[in-house]
Amino acid sequence: TEAPDLVIVGAGLFGLTIAQQAVEKLGVRVHIIDVRDHIGGNAYSYIDPATGAEIHKYGAHLFHTSNERVWEYVNRFTDFTDYVHRVYATHDGEVYPLPINLGTINQFFHAHYTPAEAKALVEEQAGELAGTDPTNLNDQGISLIGRPLYEAFIKNYTAKQWQTDASELPASIIKRLPVRFNYDNRYFKDTWEGLPEDGYTAWFEKMIDDPRITVSLGTDFFDESQPLNKKALLEAGVPVVYTGPVDRYFDYQLGELKWRTVDFKEVRYDEDDHFGCPVMNFSDADVPYTRAIEFKNFRPDRADEQSHDSTVVWEEYSRFADRDDEPYYPINTDEDKALYAEYKRLAAEEPQVVFGGRLGTYAYYDMDKVINQALIAFDKQVAPLLER
Ligand code: FDA
Numbered sequence: 001t002e003a004p005d006l007v008i009v010g011a012g013l014f015g016l017t018i019a020q021q022a023v024e025k026l027g028v029r030v031h032i033i034d035v036r037d038h039i040g041g042n043a044y045s046y047i048d049p050a051t052g053a054e055i056h057k058y059g060a061h062l063f064h065t066s067n068e069r070v071w072e073y074v075n076r077f078t079d080f081t082d083y084v085h086r087v088y089a090t091h092d093g094e095v096y097p098l099p100i101n102l103g104t105i106n107q108f109f110h111a112h113y114t115p116a117e118a119k120a121l122v123e124e125q126a127g128e129l130a131g132t133d134p135t136n137l138n139d140q141g142i143s144l145i146g147r148p149l150y151e152a153f154i155k156n157y158t159a160k161q162w163q164t165d166a167s168e169l170p171a172s173i174i175k176r177l178p179v180r181f182n183y184d185n186r187y188f189k190d191t192w193e194g195l196p197e198d199g200y201t202a203w204f205e206k207m208i209d210d211p212r213i214t215v216s217l218g219t220d221f222f223d224e225s226q227p228l229n230k231k232a233l234l235e236a237g238v239p240v241v242y243t244g245p246v247d248r249y250f251d252y253q254l255g256e257l258k259w260r261t262v263d264f265k266e267v268r269y270d271e272d273d274h275f276g277c278p279v280m281n282f283s284d285a286d287v288p289y290t291r292a293i294e295f296k297n298f299r300p301d302r303a304d305e306q307s308h309d310s311t312v313v314w315e316e317y318s319r320f321a322d323r324d325d326e327p328y329y330p331i332n333t334d335e336d337k338a339l340y341a342e343y344k345r346l347a348a349e350e351p352q353v354v355f356g357g358r359l360g361t362y363a364y365y366d367m368d369k370v371i372n373q374a375l376i377a378f379d380k381q382v383a384p385l386l387e388r
Helices: 013-026 068-074 102-108 115-129 137-145 147-162 200-207 230-236 300-305 334-348 367-387
Strands: 006-009 030-033 045-047 054-056 063-065 087-091 094-098 192-194 213-216 240-242 259-269 279-282 291-294 311-320 353-355
Touching: 006 013, 006 367, 013 030, 013 200, 013 213, 013 240, 013 367, 045 200, 063 068, 063 367, 068 367, 087 147, 094 102, 102 115, 102 147, 115 137, 115 147, 137 147, 147 311, 334 353, 353 367
Parallel strands: 006 030, 006 240, 030 213, 087 279, 240 353
Antiparallel strands: 045 054, 063 192, 087 094, 259 311, 279 291, 291 311
16 A cells, blocks of 8 residues: 555544545545544544443533634534533532522522622622732632632532642632623533534544545554554654644653543443433532533433433543543643743654644643634645645
């Protein structure tokens, strides 16, 4: 077989979008490698045979965007359900709607405040630390929404996410805590949202459904026993799009970028519906996990294909990641930012390699942002390499 015109490291949304564009716009031959045994990167999902639920293997993925170009692009490969994301929180034996809205506030204070009254109350409570400059997350949270709501819904949840007491976390972790003074509890504010009708994996397969795109799974870019490895490709002068961790590419020579990870604990219940919603947050310290995902409830439209006497729930436990853990959320301290800036400089000096995606640029991006970046990177960085 002939050598490919382009090798893409990583079959996540960044890599898949680049592959699709390369074939459609330039008609080149693309080979994608991924160290995992499936495509789709972190957005991959599979059907749980026992319940028929579509499980998002690397954490719940909801598609939402206000970017028209991206919305049109993704609709070429899949239809979307009319799912609208809503989240609830259990606090002190009661269930509240999130994000904090007038329903949350009136339930919490056993009141019937109007929007203006609730706003005045929250402003008054947020004034507790007026005139001081919040240095830790605790003071920041109180200054943003007042102590009662902060302590009920934010403090312990955030401490569990970071495995660190809120008084020891930097204020910068939370810049805003939006409170809605009406009963709107629609989670996302985007123009479009939904879940891919036939599941995430069918969407991703459709993107690369072309004989000029080939895929090798279980293939590590750094494994020199397989032919499409870093050393061999650089020597052969093959253009590469790399979406793995940028520090790993440079063998961690400047140090390691830090991430948080999430451990998932699967729990099965012999009942049709355990929570009555897809996402239940647990705001209190006595429950060790941050939230639980009941996957069946993302797809009420699949009632006929899902079990009605069993359901599967994943509890999420958050912690700092080691090198062997799945990196999920960049920690992004000032030290991390400075280190990434140095790696970025090194990356810019690699003439035939384009770095992209969340791992390649050390950032948290939603799926629509990653697709948008890949569309732009293809035109600006990848196409010029292929046209040389
Ligand atoms: P992604 O990580 O998906 O793909 C990179 C690929 O590179 C991986 O498949 C990896 O195996 C491969 N790779 C790495 N090193 C390699 C090597 N050495 N050799 C070969 N392959 C290698 N977004 C959203 O819009 N809505 C949502 O609800 C969520 N929810 C969500 C929850 C959680 C817990 C996280 C962490 C993230 C989200 N996201 C999200 C974000 C979403 O996951 C993200 O936008 C995409 O996964 C990014 O796609 P990438 O291609 O950049 O990376």
